[in-house]
Amino acid sequence: xxxxxxxxxxxxxxxxxxxxxxxxxxxxxxxxxxxxxxxxxxxxxxxxxxxxxxxxxxxxxxxxxxxxxxxxxxxxxxxxxxxxxxxxxxxxxxxxxxxxxxxx
Numbered sequence: 572x573x574x575x576x577x578x579x580x581x582x583x584x585x586x587x588x589x590x591x592x593x594x595x596x597x598x599x600x601x602x603x604x605x606x607x608x609x610x611x612x613x614x615x616x617x618x619x620x621x622x623x624x625x626x627x628x629x630x631x632x633x634x635x636x637x638x639x640x641x642x643x644x645x646x647x648x649x650x651x652x653x654x655x656x657x658x659x660x661x662x663x664x665x666x667x668x669x670x671x672x673x674x675x
Contacts (some may be wrong), residue, residue, distance in 0.1 A: 599658050599659070600656040600657070600658050601614050601615070601622060601656060601657040601658070602614070602615035602623060602624070602625055602626045602627075602654075602656055603615055603654075603655055603656055603657040603662060604626070604631060604635070604648075604652055604653065604654055604655070605652070605653050605655060605662045605664075606635065606651050606652055607651045607652070607653060608651045612657065612662050613630075613631060613632070614657055615627045615630075616630050617630070618630060626654050628644075628645035628648065629644065629645060631645065631648070631652070634649070635648055635649055635652050636648060636649070637649045637650075653665075655667070655668070656668065
């Protein structure tokens with residue numbers, strides 16, 4: 572089951588402290604999903620609107636979800652949806668990241 576609060580410290584401790592941010596945020600990589608057919612991209616975010624440090628299915632558009640469990644939580648995506656990362660305005664698939672040169 573997906574968790575909506577995947578951050579490493581308790582909420583009161585992270586308020587006002589940018590140190591809780593995942594390394595992907597500081598390097599400019601945001602978890603995201605893209606619809607292959609339309610090109611629409613959604614950055615992964617929590618239900619309260621905060622950007623997520625992992626891929627979260629719960630906040631994707633309803634049409635992107637192929638299956639839900641008995642509680643209504645997403646279990647599978649439609650075939651046209653691909654996971655990846657946003658950097659700036661460009662979406663990178665997971666396969667593209669394997670070929671991406673690191674920032675050195």
